Structure formats: structure tokens, C-alpha cells
Amino acid sequence: MKVAVMGAGAVGCYFAGMLARAGHEVVLVGRPQHVEAFNTKGLRLEAKTFDATIPVKASTDPAIVAGADLVLFCVKSPDTETAGAQLRAHLAPDTLVLTLQNGTDNAERLRTVIPQPVSAAVVYVATEMAGPGHVKHHGRGELVIEPAARSQQAAEALIAAGVPTEISDNVRGALWLKLIINCAYNALSAITQLPYGKLVEGVGVPEVMGHLVSECKAVAAAEGVTLAGDVDVAIRKIIETMPTQFSSTAQDVARGKPSEIDHLNGYIVRRGQAHGIATPVNLTVHALVKLIESKAR
Structure with missing residues (x-):
């Protein structure tokens, strides 16, 4: 799969790193200091059981997400509509957008600005950005996701990458x-x-x-x-x-x-x-x- 991260902070970088380590193509949209580090050094994922630097591509321009099968949508809740509108023109009609955000209404709000399938996700992970391009994992890392078109495919990819993932009707x-x-x-x-x-x-x-x-x-x-x-x-x-x-x-x-x-x-x-x-x-x-x-x- 080609996986894109919109809002490459600690949460998005952790799951992106796990997927990239499993062999998926990963691109990230983030802040300039992190983008530069990603492109020159790679994404450093300092997890509980390993410390790896993984090649990824990154940009401050959302156009880099073009061709993605899955988007991990990780922007702050107040930025949901604005970031969604920036993505809209670059996504295929069947691209799954998975919202990895705090709060309860982000998926609903995102659906008002993009026509692509959106699946809400519940995230339990302890992470921090320890420096430019460097995410540190402190614990957990599981997802609960909403049924949607391609959510089964996304769940299988995440599970194979070492991310415990459950699809839930609730x-x-x-x-x-x-x-x-x-x-x-x-x-x-x-x-x-x-x-x-x-x-x-x-x-x-x-x-x-x-x-x-x-x-x-x-x-x-x-x-x-x-x-x-x-x-x-x-x-x-x-x-x-x-x-x-x-x-x-x-x-x-x-x-x-x-x-x-x-x-x-x-x-x-x-x-x-x-x-x-x-x-x-x-x-x-x-x-x-x-x-x-x-x-x-």
C-alpha cells in the first residue's frame, strides 16, 4: 500500500514508521523542520523493542499524498476541516482516510469537506517527537477503527506491521x-x-x-x-x-x-x-x- 500521513507528529509518525518498516511506501506531510529531517536522514522510530531509521518521503505540500491507498489523518482537531480541504483534490475516490485524532466528532466533520470514505479510529499510544524526524515510543500502540470501504484492508496491513487493530461497530x-x-x-x-x-x-x-x-x-x-x-x-x-x-x-x-x-x-x-x-x-x-x-x- 501507499500510505500518507497528514499531520506528521508523534502519533502519525509512530504508525507510519511501523508501516514503512513492514515494507509499505510512506509519505508524510508535516512541519518544515521534520520534513527536512525525514528527507535527509529518514524517520527514526525509537520503539520499546527496537531503534530504526526508515526511509520515507516528506513534504509540506499536501500534493505528495497523491496515489495513496490510505491516509492517516493526524492533524489537531481544530484543523480538521482546513486540512481536509487541502487533501481533497489529491485523493482518489476510493482512498480511505483514517482519523487518528482526539475528540469524538472529527470523522463527521471531515466527511463534510471530502467525498472519500472516512473511518474514525480510536488510538491508544504513548509517543513524543524527541527531535526533528525522531519519534519516541513509550508504550501501547493499538487502534480501534470504524467499518468503511477498505477498512479491512487497512486493518490487515496494520496488524501485519505489528499494530494491534480491531474493527468495531461501536x-x-x-x-x-x-x-x-x-x-x-x-x-x-x-x-x-x-x-x-x-x-x-x-x-x-x-x-x-x-x-x-x-x-x-x-x-x-x-x-x-x-x-x-x-x-x-x-x-x-x-x-x-x-x-x-x-x-x-x-x-x-x-x-x-x-x-x-x-x-x-x-x-x-x-x-x-x-x-x-x-x-x-x-x-x-x-x-x-x-x-x-x-x-x-
């Missing part, structure tokens, strides 16, 4: 489960600049996380969502499998970049308001992250 429930996990951890990690393992050791933090989760569950129920799993078990699994990981929101805040907080705790606040459900703890952490972002600006 991706909405899986996305909401991931959203609740993100709402429990991301803002608190960003505010404190602590990794998950240290974060949960803080005085009163488990109780605060419990309130965040309870509010999210109430909103999910009002939305008619059937959660795909046990939230409390999933929350504990994050601590067990990613104790040294900083949330993506924490990484954005540390770099002075806008985060996706409006699509995480902010989304819960908005949907809670729509249903008349109070979400004071989500409102508080959302407001604090926004203040930190405005201070950085």
Missing part, C-alpha cells in the same frame, strides 16, 4: 471512552506538567479525576452513547501502561502551542449545557488550561 462508544480518559488526565497533566504516574499520586487528584469522569458519564448517557468498555478499568490501565507519559495537552502547553482542550473538557462542557447537565469540574480545568494558553500567547 466506534462511537470507543471514542467516547477515550474522550473520558482524556478528560480525566489531559488537563491535569497540562496544568501540573506532570506525567500520569506522578499526577495520580497528588493529594486529592484521584477524587478530582472521579468528579471529571462522573460528569463525562452523565453527558455520555444524555447523548445516548453506549460506552465501549469499563471506564474505571480503562482509567487504571493508563496509569499501568503509560506512567511516564505527559498528555498531548501538556506537551502543547509546554511548547506554547494551542491545545485541543476545547475538543476535550470543553466539549463536555458544551454538550452538558445543551442537555442541562452541570459540569463544574470540567469547566474549571478547561478554564485553567485556557488561561495558561492565553498567558503563553
